[in-house]
Amino acid sequence: AQTVTQSQPEMSVQEAETVTLSCTYDTSENNYYLFWYKQPPSRQMILVIRQEAYKQQNATENRFSVNFQKAAKSFSLKISDSQLGDTAMYFCAFTGIQGAQKLVFGQGTRLTINP
Amino acid sequence: DTAVSQTPKYLVTQMGNDKSIKCEQNLGHDTMYWYKQDSKKFLKIMFSYNNKELIINETVPNRFSPKSPDKAHLNLHINSLELGDSAVYFCASRLSGRNTEAFFGQGTRLTVV
Numbered sequence: 326a327q328t329v330t331q332s333q334p335e336m337s338v339q340e341a342e343t344v345t346l347s348c349t350y351d352t353s354e355n356n357y358y359l360f361w362y363k364q365p366p367s368r369q370m371i372l373v374i375r376q377e378a379y380k381q382q383n384a385t386e387n388r389f390s391v392n393f394q395k396a397a398k399s400f401s402l403k404i405s406d407s408q409l410g411d412t413a414m415y416f417c418a419f420t421g422i423q424g425a426q427k428l429v430f431g432q433g434t435r436l437t438i439n440p
Numbered sequence: 441d442t443a444v445s446q447t448p449k450y451l452v453t454q455m456g457n458d459k460s461i462k463c464e465q466n467l468g469h470d471t472m473y474w475y476k477q478d479s480k481k482f483l484k485i486m487f488s489y490n491n492k493e494l495i496i497n498e499t500v501p502n503r504f505s506p507k508s509p510d511k512a513h514l515n516l517h518i519n520s521l522e523l524g525d526s527a528v529y530f531c532a533s534r535l536s537g538r539n540t541e542a543f544f545g546q547g548t549r550l551t552v553v
Contacts, residue, residue: 360542368549414481426488428485428488429485430475
């Protein structure tokens with residue numbers, strides 16, 4: 326069964342700092358998709374960034390980038406120049422491309438950006 | 441236009457009642473999900489439908505029954521509500537087999553008193 330683990334329940338940094346959120350996963354599939362979602366206090370789930378496992382190049386979206394290490398099954402999220410609006414729960418998620426394609430989430434990391 | 445819409449947004453009800461949550465997506469996706477988010481924010485998948493067929497049915501009490509009348513709708517009916525059912529329930533949809541994210545509804549906060 327696929328599992329996703331986020332080992333940092335909470336993190337807190339100062340505005341403008343860089344922060345890295347960790348995520349590891351377990352799967353026997355060779356090709357799959359990985360995502361980071363953000364959930365602000367409004368409760369809405371918002372996609373931050375996505376990565377295809379067969380692409381070696383790390384995905385980037387403005388201030389957000391990932392460090393995808395396929396052999397280590399690691400998918401960390403780096404937020405540069407953090408802003409107050411980045412305060413939210415962050416979820417790492419995995420889906421395979423075979424079978425039922427279950428979208429599995431990690432436990433989440435609560436990130437607080439302090440002024 | 442809201443891509444994935446759930447109704448109601450809030451639901452407060454007494455133990456033992458039966459309630460339904462509705463979900464509709466206008467994205468043309470073929471796969472829809474129900475997730476339960478508990479007080480610790482953990483998102484646990486409950487059900488998934490692909491083209492109206494149930495493909496994922498996690499260990500969920502049989503008081504929970506999903507219904508997909510067509511590809512654009514996935515409703516969740518809950519019988520004999522219990523205090524432990526209090527949570528936020530999210531509907532989501534996705535196009536299977538592609539590198540596309542799941543789109544989520546705004547969630548339904550269910551409170552059982």
